[in-house]
Amino acid sequence: MKSLLTKIALAAFAIALPLGASAHAAETVKVGISAEPYPPFSQPDASGNWSGWEIDIMHAVCKQADLDCKITPVSWDGIIPALKSGKIDMIFNSMSITADRKKEIDFSEKYYQTPAIVVGQKSEDFKPTKDGMDGKYLGVQVSTIHETYARKHFPGASLKVYQQQDEANQDLVSGRIDATLADALALQPFLDSDQGKACCEMKGKVDPDADVLGTGIGAGFRKGDDDLKKKVNAAIDAIRQNGTYKKISDKYFDFDIYGG
Structure with a gap:
């Protein structure tokens, strides 16, 4: 009996050791x-x-x-x-x-x-400036700095707002919009894809605006x-x-x- 109690006590001590070794969760x-x-x-x-x-x-x-x-x-x-x-x-x-x-x-x-860039159809020659974006159908993701930037700096563009950036990319491929504005790194996988390579190219970085782009x-x-x-x-x-x-x-x- 004593031997059994000793084994139980030792087992309990062994279990408690790692718990006690941690000062906090x-x-x-x-x-x-x-x-x-x-x-x-x-x-x-x-x-x-x-x-x-x-x-x-x-x-x-x-x-x-x-x-x-x-x-x-x-x-x-x-x-x-x-x-x-x-x-x-x-x-x-x-x-x-x-x-x-x-x-x-x-x-x-x-x-x-990383910078914000505009990606557009290869068939169209324009720059990501106020005048360059006039009359363009521009896709942006909802509630992003890029939507805010587009509304402030590209007032002549027709904005189309998407829940996901990939939706804008697909509309760009299909020709439903002329360009999209987003983070350079987020757009790079699209530009590297077969679809992106076939249809589109980077038109350039947008002008800095720390108040909007952060x-x-x-x-x-x-x-x-x-x-x-x-x-x-x-x-x-x-x-x-x-x-x-x-x-x-x-x-x-x-x-x-x-x-x-």
Whole structure:
């Protein structure tokens, strides 16, 4: 009997050891990403598992910050309301840091920055300027900085707004629109595809407008959630310093996505 009790006590001690070794449980953070695919940054497979450069970076940031991050897909045009209402705790989804958005939410430091470009039909010769876009049918994704930019800088264009960028790309292929405006990296896979190569080309970068296009891409937080923001900022800096950021980026890009 004594031997049995000793074995039970030793077993209980062995079970308790790993539990006691952990000083605390990682903080659970619901990370909002757009439910719409946005390759090469984020896209789900048939089982609902997400992959892409931004997903890999998010996981690296969360690991560095000792956060238990749970991906929570939300429609893009509802992602800020979802954050403010508490449905999610952080946005990590190619959201540009703009003056208007900073009125509603807080941002981390940037974790990448790429230009906005116009892609159009090869058969048409025009530039991405106010005069060049006059009379063009221009496709943009809803509730993006690119929609805002187009309304401000291309007033003579006829805008067609889409839920997903891929829908605009397909309408460009079919000739239902003349051009689309989006992030350069988001459009590159389309330009590299057989359809994209056959029909379209980059017409150029749009003129800078920091008020609309922002100062880079950052993670979004509820106002006042300073502790989480501080952890994420420190983690972004750490993965850039320890080589993790570059290691992940080199799998996807042949240039420095962090930007100037």
